[in-house]
Amino acid sequence: MRNILFIAWQDIRNWLRDGSTLMWLFLMPPIFFYFIGTVTGGFSSATSGAQATPLTVVADAPGFLREQVDLRLVANDFAPAWVESVGSENEADAPARTLTFDANASAQLLADEAVEVSFDTRANSLTREFEEIRIQRALYTVLADIIVAEATIGSLSSEALASVNNAPRVWQLDVAPAGERQTIPSGFQQAVPGILVMFTLLILLTSSGTLLVQERTQGLLRRLASAPISRAEVIAGKWQGRIVLAAIQIAVALVFGTFLFQMEWGPDLAMVIVVLLAWGGFCASAGLWLGTVAGTEAQAGGIGVLTANLLAALGGCWWPIEVAPAWMQFIQKLIPTGWTMDALHKLISFQAGAASVIPNVLLLLAATAVFGVLAARRFRYE
Numbered sequence: 001m002r003n004i005l006f007i008a009w010q011d012i013r014n015w016l017r018d019g020s021t022l023m024w025l026f027l028m029p030p031i032f033f034y035f036i037g038t039v040t041g042g043f044s045s046a047t048s049g050a051q052a053t054p055l056t057v058v059a060d061a062p063g064f065l066r067e068q069v070d071l072r073l074v075a076n077d078f079a080p081a082w083v084e085s086v087g088s089e090n091e092a093d094a095p096a097r098t099l100t101f102d103a104n105a106s107a108q109l110l111a112d113e114a115v116e117v118s119f120d121t122r123a124n125s126l127t128r129e130f131e132e133i134r135i136q137r138a139l140y141t142v143l144a145d146i147i148v149a150e151a152t153i154g155s156l157s158s159e160a161l162a163s164v165n166n167a168p169r170v171w172q173l174d175v176a177p178a179g180e181r182q183t184i185p186s187g188f189q190q191a192v193p194g195i196l197v198m199f200t201l202l203i204l205l206t207s208s209g210t211l212l213v214q215e216r217t218q219g220l221l222r223r224l225a226s227a228p229i230s231r232a233e234v235i236a237g238k239w240q241g242r243i244v245l246a247a248i249q250i251a252v253a254l255v256f257g258t259f260l261f262q263m264e265w266g267p268d269l270a271m272v273i274v275v276l277l278a279w280g281g282f283c284a285s286a287g288l289w290l291g292t293v294a295g296t297e298a299q300a301g302g303i304g305v306l307t308a309n310l311l312a313a314l315g316g317c318w319w320p321i322e323v324a325p326a327w328m329q330f331i332q333k334l335i336p337t338g339w340t341m342d343a344l345h346k347l348i349s350f351q352a353g354a355a356s357v358i359p360n361v362l363l364l365l366a367a368t369a370v371f372g373v374l375a376a377r378r379f380r381y382e
Contacts, residue, residue: 003229007237012244014211021207025249029199030256036318037191037261039124052079053131056095060084063106064158068145071165072138073099097121099135109146110156189264192257193344194317197337198308200249200280204287205304208242212291213300221381235288235376242287246280268347271354275343278364282336285371292378316341339363 015021055078059066066082073080086098098120102108105115119135121128149160215221224234254276257263265272287304294300312318314328315337321329332338343360346352 003233004237004240007224007229007234008241008244011208011211011238011241015207015241015245018207021203024199024203024207026252029195029249029253030260032195032199033188033192033253033257033261036195037188039187052077053134054078054095054097055080056086056098057082057101058084058086058098059101059105060103061105061107062101063104064156064161065101065106065109065142067158068142068161068165069101069138072141072145073135075141076134076138078134078138096123097131106156188257188261189348190320192253192261192263193348194312194319194341196250196253196257196276197279197315197340197344198312198317199253200246200276201283201286201311201337202305202308203249204242204246204280204283205290205308206301208245208284208287209290209294209300209304210297212238212288213294213297216291216380216382217296219382225381231379232376235379239284239288239372239375242284243280246283247277250276250280264348266348266351268351268354271357272344272347275340275347275357275361275364278361278368279336279340281368282364282371285368285375289371289375289378292375292380311335311337314338316345320345336364336367 052074055073057069057073057080059082061084062069062082070080070082080099086095100118100120102115102117108115117139119132121131123131145161145164146156149156149164153160153163221234258265290300290304290307294303314331315321315335316324316332317337321332321338321341324332332342339360343357346356346360347354
């Protein structure tokens with residue numbers, strides 16, 4: 001045991017002396033938390049309805065349609081502000097979102113003329129698409145209201161549309177959260193766990209893989225072979241050093257996520273930590289295995305970066321897997337990043353209870369053992 005601890009400690013010292021490892025360990029996680037959380041935060045906040053999206057509606061003499069359009073926009077989480085026109089201000093001073101109607105829209109409808117509507121936004125692509133969907137839903141609902149009013153009352157007016165709004169609904173849609181949590185997670189609630197999982201894998205594949213290749217090519221492992229240390233002790237020490245590195249990465253991400261980004265880990269924090277430690281164990285075994293199969297440091301680094309990013313994307317680390325295509329959701333069930341994100345999603349987002357993630361933990365432990373055995377079989381001193 002003493003030899004195992006000695007080898008693990010020496011590896012940890014080497015990593016903590018390396019500037020690139022320290023950068024990816026302490027500096028990059030909060031940067032990525034902020035970037036990914038901010039990019040996806042607009043989409044998440046829009047779906048939660050926690051804060052209505054400001055919208056400038058440009059309409060000259062809209063007539064009785066204004067009240068109905070306003071009602072449907074508010075129902076789709078917009079906060080409309082009506083103006084007759086937008087001046088020729090600088091682009092920086094222009095409204096972020098504008099919905100523009102033809103002049104005298106109500107009069108055009110009464111004259112059986114088409115009313116053109118245009119929507120402009122400066123939001124990013126993901127948020128823009130979702131805003132367009134909500135705008136279309138609001139306008140098509142107004143169109144349906146107009147059709148019903150004409151069919152049942154015979155003439156369009158504010159009173160006719162009010163009558164449609166007050167009519168009893170035959171069908172009711174009951175919407176409820178899928179789990180115990182009552183608020184939909186915002187951008188950081190998805191980004192912090194996802195980036196934590198990705199960076200743990202990235203660090204363990206690249207830094208630990210390249211270190212083992214470096215020790216082998218420089219002859220450092222041959223020196224261990226000549227020392228009174230068994231092969232099993234060397235492998236166990238190498239694995240233990242890597243699990244400590246994973247634990248450091250997880251602890252750093254937990255602290256940054258909790259105190260800088262107000263991450264809510266749910267009522268089962270202890271089980272969240274168990275899941276992350278099981279994930280760290282897998283990353284330690286995978287990193288050790290990569291170090292045994294890679295021929296050069298460049299190979300270990302390149303394969304590590306490519307593999308970590310690919311598994312992160314397919315496993316739901318970058319975005320909620322529910323918004324991905326069906327084939328990607330299927331792949332998530334087959335890979336370790338998917339098992340980990342699914343477990344964290346159950347505990348944090350749906351608050352399904354600690355027992356719900358036991359299968360995920362068992363899968364991670366099994367994968368840890370498999371890659372650990374593969375690494376032990378492939379381990380060589382030179």
